Amino acid sequence: QKEVEQNSGPLSVPEGAIASLNCTYSDRVSQSFFWYRQYSGKSPELIMSIYSNGDKEDGRFTAQLNKASQYVSLLIRDSQPSDSATYLCAVLEDSGYALNFGKGTSLLVTP
Amino acid sequence: GAGVSQSPSNKVTEKGKDVELRCDPISGHTALYWYRQSLGQGLEFLIYFQGNSAPDKSGLPSDRFSAERTGGSVSTLTIQRTQQEDSAVYLCASSLVFGEQYFGPGTRLTVT
Numbered sequence: 301q302k303e304v305e306q307n308s309g310p311l312s313v314p315e316g317a318i319a320s321l322n323c324t325y326s327d328r329v330s331q332s333f334f335w336y337r338q339y340s341g342k343s344p345e346l347i348m349s350i351y352s353n354g355d356k357e358d359g360r361f362t363a364q365l366n367k368a369s370q371y372v373s374l375l376i377r378d379s380q381p382s383d384s385a386t387y388l389c390a391v392l393e394d395s396g397y398a399l400n401f402g403k404g405t406s407l408l409v410t411p
Numbered sequence: 412g413a414g415v416s417q418s419p420s421n422k423v424t425e426k427g428k429d430v431e432l433r434c435d436p437i438s439g440h441t442a443l444y445w446y447r448q449s450l451g452q453g454l455e456f457l458i459y460f461q462g463n464s465a466p467d468k469s470g471l472p473s474d475r476f477s478a479e480r481t482g483g484s485v486s487t488l489t490i491q492r493t494q495q496e497d498s499a500v501y502l503c504a505s506s507l508v509f510g511e512q513y514f515g516p517g518t519r520l521t522v523t
Contacts, residue, residue, distance in 0.1 A: 304453075334510055343515060388454070392509065397510075398467075398470065399454070399456065399512060403453040404453070
């Protein structure tokens with residue numbers, strides 16, 4: 301069983317700080333990685349994709365990928381209370397279409 | 412533009428009854444997926460459709476589950492003889508690019 305692991309949290313950060321969310325995966329051949337945000341009672345919303353080693357920035361979000369360490373992370377700069385949600389890491393499976401999701405990290409940004 | 416839509420938003424059914432859940436993908440998206448999310452569990456892949464090709468049903472948990480996609484667009488997930496363990500949120504997603512999947516609001520199914 302291929303695993304996608306995330307710390308369940310909650311991760312609590314003060315408003316304006318950087319939130320760092322981490323994810324590890326077991327399948328060494330994985331090539332495509334995604335971060336989704338899920339507000340309580342809502343469905344997952346795609347926020348970032350990353351395919352190559354290194355950093356990818358989009359506004360306040362930066363995704364980081366290290367395939368050698370099988371590690372992907374999401375940084376949220378200038379965290380806002382509206383960022384409070386569960387963040388799901390997803391890895392594209394060998395099939396090329398199914399996503400294997402972690403159970404998510406709960407983020408709480410306190411004013 | 413319009414996102415993925417699903418209906419009903421909530422469904423309460425008695426154990427043993429059949430239910431049908433509907434998904435209308437984003438216009439132009441050829442790939443359609445069904446997942447389910449149970450309390451405390453991650454999202455679980457159920458089935459995948461690409462255009463008019465035969466679906467990948469490898470994630471369906473039992474033969475009580477089936478799905479079809481008509482005209483390469485709308486999809487229906489059917490659960491026969493529902494059991495309490497079927498209670499979950501059923502999520503539909505669609506995509507143009509593999510992996511970049513856009514989810515609908517989900518159907519919350521409660522089996523009593």
